[in-house]
Amino acid sequence: MTIADIERQIPETVVGAVRGTVIFSALVGIAVGIACLVWPAATVNVLAILLGIALVVAGLYRIYQSFAATFLSGGLRFALGIIGLMILWAGIVVLWHPSNSGWGEADRIWFLAVFIGIGWIFQGVAELFSATTGSRHSSVWMAVLSGIVSIAAGIIMLAWPALALSTFVWVAGILLIVVSVVSLFTLPKKV
Template sequence: MTFATVYTKHFPDELVGAVRTALIITSIVGIVIGVIAILWPGPTIVVLAILFAISLIIAGIFRIYQAFAASFLSTGVRVMLGIVGAIVLLAGVIALFSPGDAVWLLAVFIGIGWIFQGVADLYAAITKSGHAPTWFLIISGVIAIIAGIVMMVLPAFSLEVLAWVGGIMLVALSIATLLTLPKKVEQPVAGEPAV
């Protein structure tokens, strides 16, 4: 049974058409964005870094709001939320108005995240608490830590490689989506019996 067959058996005809249209549009947009990321990784990274800066600003404002609004929390926790919120907000504002800083900040956040993930994988391997084979957790942990360090030491190069890989994957997935669209439901011609 193919993916398209599942759609036609479980969804009304109008919905299959709407799903096809949505998949075609998102696939075309995905191909365009993927090609842009492959051909112009530098500007793509700057746009991502600016979006990251905006998300930092929103997160900082939310933390500051929590510090004032969460009256059920202790004063110490609320002060800490306020301080963290102010730092995150300040980092977001600086990154928003300085794209170079935004790119560096994005690389540092990604690098730190990968290092933490690598340490968590190694810990799971050592304590045998993971749901994956131990050898896999060790390899995954070491690769994540190395990738995190490289991301923080060579941020511009690392982000460009990430943009290329992301662009290639986006184009490939978008093409695969176009090749596996649900089949159109044939409407019977007036006067002919439906099959």
Template sequence: MINQEVRPALPPEAVNAVRSGMLFTAVLGVVLGVLIMVWPGVTAFVAGLLFGIALVVAGLFRLFFSFASVGLTFGLRMLMLVLGILMVFCGAIAIISPADAWWMLAIFIGIGWIFGGFQDIFGARADVSIAPRWLVIVGGVISVLAGIVMLIFSPGTTVPAIMWLLGLLLVVVSIVTLVSLPKKVPTS
């Protein structure tokens, strides 16, 4: 086997920034998911607002990654750009009207998880130096499955049921994100 040097998908200075952002959103996702499952009636408005904020932040990181990454194909770069814009847009809708946007938010989150999962699955080769390839692919598969479950169960269910399911899936996806965090790059 030929030993090839792997080129990082992000400049070394950006990896730690992306890692910090992913860590923050994943921890926020776990906390929010648990709160939603424990107090579904009490947390509806606050959870909708926090979901909106989390989507905006995650969308901004996708946008940043689409511009800052090196060595990606035009198609992958555009996929990240479109996904980032969609996540920022959906987050803004949720922030404006968190109590009324639950069903729509559940659908958008499901679609976002599916697109993000496919991006992780097919873009895994770009992240080889950031996290183990197999872990990024497993995380992508879990994200796609969580998105499909969200789309199947969210349209006809009640708000508490959507919230509980969303909370559970958010915890799962956030834990996968925590496990697949990029390796910390020493700064010089």
């Protein structure tokens, strides 16, 4: 049995549904990509809000973990709880409405950039560490290259937060439009 034989067995309604889904997601991707290019500051603000939500959820999860992980020592559970509270606090600070907190859009952008930059630096350090452990999951030079690039990106994000984030949004917007248009060329053919 060939792939063509299998394709002929797929009902026309399924092919139509897949085509409709691909077209819809491509149109949404194009619209979001254009929004990123037209309103980069608003896009960064939305990213900050999404980061805040993610931090609140991650903080609550860590707090839950500190109570649920009974197999850990009391000290580790306490540390998990404190880390969870710090992450939860950071999420609340990011989400706090600027008119109530005195934080403006520039402050949110800076906070977002700091979290992304620190995260990339930690990821880079972890990659460099994994390169020295003799892991066979990837080549040593690729792990070192990935680590160096991640650390450099983190430092750039911390040094020039507004420029780095606006560049990130522009590149993401352009790539989102390109990927969405290209996906339209992969629509399944009607049989």
